[in-house]
Amino acid sequence: MNYKKLLHQALIAAVEAGKEILSVYQTSFKVEYKEDQSPVTMADKKASTKITEELKEFNIHILSEEGNHETYEQRKNWRILWIIDPLDGTKEFIKRNGEFTVNIGLVEDGLPTIGVIYSPVSKDIYFAANGIGAFKIDGKIVSNLLDNIKEINFDELLNSSLKLPIFSHRDAYTVVASRSHMSSETYAHIESLKNKYSKVDIITTGSSIKMCWVAEGKADEYPRFGSTMEWDTAAGQAILQQANATLIDYETKTPMKYNKENFYNQWFIAKRLDS
Numbered sequence: 001m002n003y004k005k006l007l008h009q010a011l012i013a014a015v016e017a018g019k020e021i022l023s024v025y026q027t028s029f030k031v032e033y034k035e036d037q038s039p040v041t042m043a044d045k046k047a048s049t050k051i052t053e054e055l056k057e058f059n060i061h062i063l064s065e066e067g068n069h070e071t072y073e074q075r076k077n078w079r080i081l082w083i084i085d086p087l088d089g090t091k092e093f094i095k096r097n098g099e100f101t102v103n104i105g106l107v108e109d110g111l112p113t114i115g116v117i118y119s120p121v122s123k124d125i126y127f128a129a130n131g132i133g134a135f136k137i138d139g140k141i142v143s144n145l146l147d148n149i150k151e152i153n154f155d156e157l158l159n160s161s162l163k164l165p166i167f168s169h170r171d172a173y174t175v176v177a178s179r180s181h182m183s184s185e186t187y188a189h190i191e192s193l194k195n196k197y198s199k200v201d202i203i204t205t206g207s208s209i210k211m212c213w214v215a216e217g218k219a220d221e222y223p224r225f226g227s228t229m230e231w232d233t234a235a236g237q238a239i240l241q242q243a244n245a246t247l248i249d250y251e252t253k254t255p256m257k258y259n260k261e262n263f264y265n266q267w268f269i270a271k272r273l274d275s
Helices: 003-025 042-058 090-095 139-147 154-159 184-196 209-216 230-241
Strands: 031-033 039-041 061-064 080-088 101-108 111-118 125-129 133-137 173-178 200-205 221-224 245-249 268-272
Touching: 003 042, 003 080, 003 101, 003 111, 003 125, 003 154, 039 042, 039 090, 042 061, 042 080, 042 101, 061 230, 080 090, 080 230, 101 230, 111 209, 111 230, 125 209, 125 230, 133 139, 133 209, 133 230, 173 184, 173 209, 184 200, 184 221, 200 209, 209 221, 209 230, 209 245, 209 268, 230 245, 230 268
Parallel strands: 061 080, 173 200, 173 221
Antiparallel strands: 031 039, 080 101, 101 111, 111 125, 125 133, 221 268, 245 268
């Protein structure tokens, strides 16, 4: 498995999808609702099409939130597949607060091995692969690099990146939580942490960037005691695993598994191993 080549193309796909998203972001776009009442926009659809187009050369199955979902009988023998969320945080996109991402993960035998998470507004991009490590390209510093990503080789991208984790010292135990999906169980868990640590800080944001902040070291933990789908977490888990962190299924107490019969995840906790 050529992780370097796969990761490089996933980076290109994420950035190109981000351009499609931004082309819709400043327009008076329409919002539709799926059967589960989750919102979807033209940006979701355009980003999904772009990612599929950029990744097709590898002939690897793609499971996209906005794509056609094959039955489990068709999928169960897929040893390798891409799991993507072309626009994670559609609610934040609709609010126009910038807190949305593109998620691209590669899963092998049920576990993530490559992850890319891109924030089109900040231009921050987090990425990781087995045997390569986890990294961040800071959009404030090198946004021009991403604007021309198709002309830049992987080694140049890597040389412009920061290895994760970046931060290792905080004054308080820091928990990052969902801006739009905080459950009563999550609140209760955070309250229990206050009995364990002398000081607990809570920061909130939308989308998969929460997992990136744990990988980066901005936060110690991201508890999610509520509904998520495989495409919400696959890319983030790959990044966490390469940054001395983990994402654990709350029920099995083991790393989250993918390409399940049901796309819904159990509750989980993403956490730094050095906290």
